[in-house]
Amino acid sequence: MSTSHKILTTGEADQLIRQWKGDHEKIVFTNGCFDIMHVGHLDYLEAARQLGDHLIIGVNTDDSVRRLKGSNRPINDAYSRTRLLASLEFVDAVILFDEDTPYDLIKRVKPDILVKGDDYLTENIVGADIVIAAGGEVKTLPFTEGYSSTSIIERIRTIN
Numbered sequence: 115m116s117t118s119h120k121i122l123t124t125g126e127a128d129q130l131i132r133q134w135k136g137d138h139e140k141i142v143f144t145n146g147c148f149d150i151m152h153v154g155h156l157d158y159l160e161a162a163r164q165l166g167d168h169l170i171i172g173v174n175t176d177d178s179v180r181r182l183k184g185s186n187r188p189i190n191d192a193y194s195r196t197r198l199l200a201s202l203e204f205v206d207a208v209i210l211f212d213e214d215t216p217y218d219l220i221k222r223v224k225p226d227i228l229v230k231g232d233d234y235l236t237e238n239i240v241g242a243d244i245v246i247a248a249g250g251e252v253k254t255l256p257f258t259e260g261y262s263s264t265s266i267i268e269r270i271r272t273i274n
């Protein structure tokens with residue numbers, strides 16, 4: 115059964131978020147490019163979901179990734195990246211954002227918990243001010259050493 119239904123516009127997500135908040139269910143939010151998925155993504159996303167009742171993932175659009183990571187990225191387009199993330203059983207919603215940062219999306223979602231991998235310092239996580247001001251928490255999760263989309267691309271480049 116397809117899990118594409120989890121890929122939502124912000125308007126569609128609003129309704130779901132209202133329902134979850136009405137039921138006092140904790141919403142965990144994280145975001146990223148997730149260009150080439152790897153086990154580091156999986157480890158931290160699984161752990162993120164354990165922090166609350168629902169996991170929402172904000173995903174950069176292709177243009178946003180291009181501005182952030184360079185003109186030769188993403189390797190996988192937004193359709194592929196969102197479909198793969200939505201296919202994870204523990205992911206409840208995937209929402210694309212086109213801005214350079216998820217600040218406006220986080221302002222709209224106002225999650226209970228904002229999470230990134232600990233390659234980020236909590237004080238540098240975009241949206242931390244919004245979540246803390248709303249009484250939420252900002253957390254980082256352990257980094258699975260040896261895995262990054264960039265290093266996978268570099269390894270592929272060495273194949274002749």
Ligand SMILES: Nc1ncnc2c1ncn2[C@@H]1O[C@H](COP(=O)(O)OP(=O)(O)OP(=O)(O)O)[C@@H](O)[C@H]1O
Nearest residue numbers: 146147148149154158230231257258261262263264
């Ligand atoms: N090895 C890892 N272990 C745990 N979390 C990770 C790991 N790599 C990335 N993350 C987390 O995944 C999210 C998405 O990061 P991103 O898509 O930039 O991954 P990446 O592998 O670092 O990509 P790139 O190499 O293109 O920067 C971020 O919250 C980041 O903290």
Ligand SMILES: O=P(O)(O)O[C@@H]1O[C@H]([C@H](O)CO)[C@@H](O)[C@H](O)[C@@H]1O
Nearest residue numbers: 145146147148214215216238239240
């Ligand atoms: O996949 P990345 O590079 O970890 O994702 C970026 O994360 C930034 C982060 O949230 C800053 O705290 C974000 O601003 C950017 O848009 C990418 O999602």
